[in-house]
Amino acid sequence: MKNLIDLHSHSHNSVDAKYPTETMINAAIKKGISIYAITDHCEMNRYYSDAHYGVKQSDYEYETFDNAADFEKSMKENTACKLKLREENANLKFLSGIELGQATFDFGLSESLIADKRLDFVIASIHQLKNRDDFAFIKYNKYNDEQLFSLCEEYFEEIKKLCAWGKFDVLGHLTYILRYMEGNAGRTINISLFYQVIRECFKLIIHSGKGIEVNTSGLRQKKFGKTFPDFNILHIYHEMGGEILTIGSDSHTPEDVGAGIPEALEMIKEIGFKWLCYYENREPHFIGV
Numbered sequence: 169m170k171n172l173i174d175l176h177s178h179s180h181n182s183v184d185a186k187y188p189t190e191t192m193i194n195a196a197i198k199k200g201i202s203i204y205a206i207t208d209h210c211e212m213n214r215y216y217s218d219a220h221y222g223v224k225q226s227d228y229e230y231e232t233f234d235n236a237a238d239f240e241k242s243m244k245e246n247t248a249c250k251l252k253l254r255e256e257n258a259n260l261k262f263l264s265g266i267e268l269g270q271a272t273f274d275f276g277l278s279e280s281l282i283a284d285k286r287l288d289f290v291i292a293s294i295h296q297l298k299n300r301d302d303f304a305f306i307k308y309n310k311y312n313d314e315q316l317f318s319l320c321e322e323y324f325e326e327i328k329k330l331c332a333w334g335k336f337d338v339l340g341h342l343t344y345i346l347r348y349m350e351g352n353a354g355r356t357i358n359i360s361l362f363y364q365v366i367r368e369c370f371k372l373i374i375h376s377g378k379g380i381e382v383n384t385s386g387l388r389q390k391k392f393g394k395t396f397p398d399f400n401i402l403h404i405y406h407e408m409g410g411e412i413l414t415i416g417s418d419s420h421t422p423e424d425v426g427a428g429i430p431e432a433l434e435m436i437k438e439i440g441f442k443w444l445c446y447y448e449n450r451e452p453h454f455i456g457v
Contacts, residue, residue: 171433171455174426175205175265175446176291176340176383176416181242182209182267184230185420189245193253195422197260203446204425206249207265207291207416208242210235210281213273213298231302239266243286263448265289267340270296272329279335289447291381291416292336293344294326303345308353316357320345324365331369334376337447338414341383341396342366351392359401366401370408379412379445379452380405382436384428385419395432403439412445412452433457 178185179192189206196204218224218233246264253262264286271278271292282290296302303323311319323345331339341347349355373380383396395402405413415432419425436444436457443454 171444171457172199172201172426172429173203173415173444173446173455174201174417174419174429175203175263175289175414176207176267176381177205177419177425178208178267179206179242179245181238181245182420183232183238184209187420187422189242189249191422192419192425193249193260193262195425197258199426201260201426201429203261203263205263205265205289205416205446206242206246207267207289208238209267209269210239211269211295212278212281213270213296215274215277215281230304239281242266243284247286261446261448263288263446265291265447267291267293268336269293271333271336272326273298275333275335282335288449290336290450291338291340292330293340294323294330295344297322297326303348306348308349308355311355313357316349316355317361320349320357320362324362324369328365328369328372331372331378334372334378336378337450337452338379338381338412338445339369339373340381341385341418342369342380342401343397346392347386347389347396351386351389354391359398363401363404367404367408370405370410374408374410377412379414380410382413382415382432384415384417384432387428387431388424395428395435399435399439402436406439406441411441411443413441413443414445414447
């Protein structure tokens, strides 16, 4: 299949991954991916040290602070790999990206960070709400249906605030909360109850010339088995005139690089999308699907 693109993955410079940047890149080359991005995490609510925020280091392994140091490591390694691949005339376009988490916690810092000229691509995500645990660590089975609804409502309102800011390139895994609520805990919710606020988010994104991501990681979850967002929500985006669409595996291991990309490509073609997008030097480029 043509246009095997993977624009969302993590190296050992993300706290929840352990494989070197070159290992991830080599996996992409072996799998015939033509355009590949490393988008390591940088959480804006944990950018500085825990002392800066006046809190103690979290008990959760992945809630570490001083993301500033991780960002710098990622940029240095990404830049070195780009140069090496260019010199080797490798059959891969490698892009240096970032997954910017919780920009809503500090818009000023976020804008300063993503002005870094080493960045090709910025995915904006919400992994956590203020005064709550990261979605990965919430005990969903302790919530009743009303509480789950309120949590989802709060999440999508935070996404809307992120979209109104709009300084990123694409919105990452729009329905991320379902990865853990449904995909892990098996708690389901009628996501159509949030279609109105999702439409409002899309209106903001389209107006500002930004895009959304099709994240294929949900296809690897037995209890979920769908992309983030799913077919129906992507159809809404298409109907509203959304054109900027990227695709990514959200891989944290070499084995998952490119996973689910062919299936997702078939889905977006079925919906009616004609183009995929990738970013270089923060500028969008379109290729046919």
